[in-house]
Amino acid sequence: MATDGSVRRSDGDPNGPLDLLDSAPGSPTEVTHTDIGAAGEPAALVAAGADPAGQDIAVEVTALVKRYPKSPVNAVDGLSFAVRRGEIFGLLGPNGAGKTTTVGVLTTRVLPTSGTATVAGLDVVRDAVAVRARLGVVPQRVNLDRSLTTRNNLVFHAAYHGLSRAERTARADELLERMGLADKAKVSVDQLSGGQSQRLMIARALMHRPEVLFLDEPSTGLDPQARLFVHDRVRALRDEGVTVVLTTHDMDEAAKLSDRVGIVDHGRMLTVDTPGQLVRSLPGSATLEVTVRGSDVPAVMLVAALTELPDVERVEQLGVLDTAGAAAGAGVPGGGSGAGGAGGGPAAAADGARLRVYVAGEPAALIGPVVSVLAARAATVSDLSIGEPSLEDVFIHLTGRDLR
């Protein structure tokens, strides 16, 4: 599940494991205690995320339902969430989950079937005109005015929003500069690349100084440079106090940018929290990967012993090392818990074995106990690494693997 891109905190240095052994003289109680502490602190965060009352709310969606005519199901099905003023809120979900429809309702372009939505404290249906003055939209698809030059796209947008002539031109030049488009000012927008168009749409959305900016899939189809640039700009906006709501199915983008993330599927909000807390809340996705040598005890016995440790959900044997030290077998997925899932057979771990320990809590807290257990069975740890789960694991855990 989660070991791709694992954070390697220890390498094969023979001194490393010894240090670990020395520094963790069998203190499981203390480790357990620390673990509870780590789990307790985020619980408070969850409460804060679930009930944003008392905070300044920029966007609030309550029991929102949208059913398109001729559709048998609701595109948005009782969605509720709130975005605090000045935060970056990521709306995450598979294709067709209802993200774009939700943004459509919030940007006054889609009429809700029922439920309410407010932006900057104003109802998006009743006060649609006032809401439009307060929000900026960067759509998924390029919808720049191709009859106008790059600069005039900004100038006319500002005119639609009532900016004075002097302010229009000054702000257009400022934003072109900020978005790295100053040399394209007089060019037809047909000549802009995908990344340039995206930046121009962001500049356009900012022309009238919106309180809330909606970004629909902001970096789809952009090269890494353009993505990084857009990400930097979005963070800078947050720092200026602009509330940003972004929809994406790019997990890295959501994890990097968002202060909080809401995961939507089938038009419903599955969970809302900070990316870090969402990842921590995922059971059994953090892992410890251990390579051991020199033990006469069969690997299966090591697996069984490790499974006994508190906070260990299950242990998998990934393979037996041959004498050259390379893994002989591919990873064998564990069958749920215990040694039964290991495919290594009763072979001794003398030549070395790789084990993956699925951990319920903070993986670092289990390094000591794991190494102690192995050392007690004369197995030398030659390599140890921590695999953190990613937001993608959370996403897949919540929304499943089915194609949409």
Place this chain on the structure above:
Amino acid sequence: MTVPAAAAADWAGPPRSAGPPRSAEPIAPAAPPCPPARVFLAVLSRDVHVTGKELVAFLAQTLIQPFFFLFIFVKVLSNAGFVTTSYGDIMLPGLIALNAFFGGLQAVAFPLVLDFAWTREIEDRLLAPMPIPLVAVEKMVYGALRGLVASLLMVPIGLLVLPSVSWPVSGLAPALLCTVLGAVLGGTMGLAIGTLVPPRRINVLFAVIFAPLMFTGSVQFPWLALSSERWFQVLCALNPLTYVSEGVRAALVPAVPHLPFWLCVGVSVLSVAALAWIGIRGFMRRALD
């Protein structure tokens, strides 16, 4: 519809609401309410600006076809003896009406179909802080302006090709009224067509809608002259362009048999009202999901 002084002063003012910003830079002040009339004019100025940029294309689209109509049917055919020279008296007012109507229609219908189906360029204007029906009204007004310019440009061309034309001065004001009505009618019908025709059917727009409208609008003949072709006369009576052509003719060449002027004005106004209702409804349906 003026900006209150206090609201205008707000522009440079401090952030309107609470919440200390995270950095030293202040929160952007929220836009004060902008009067819809000002937004409307800004959106209209965009269309005028674009027309100005494409002036040559606009002139070509407006003038080439009517010029050939006039040149072939009035000049060439009358010189060859197939039609009488007085046919120009009927044709030129008809072409003025046609230009007003089609100038408005084409300026709205075709771009609107493309806009809603593919380019979505209009979205930025739909997100402007004014009621969405006003965006539709802007399209009609813009179409009407284009139609009016197109028909007025037809006058010097007509006088150039047909130097013998003479109109009563007293007919100019009523003719202008009918031309304006024709231009508004064109813009309004453009809105209705542009929002009702599904994008996949855009290729039949010319054959199924434009051509019949052009030839059943009493442009090239007086409506009363159709009494021997009763079915065609009824068909022409259903085309609102007929009342524009007849009205312009009633004002400029009263000697030619024509429908009563009040009827022409009345039907034109009713048609504008009906098509505006259909067009704005269609626009709202396209603009909002």
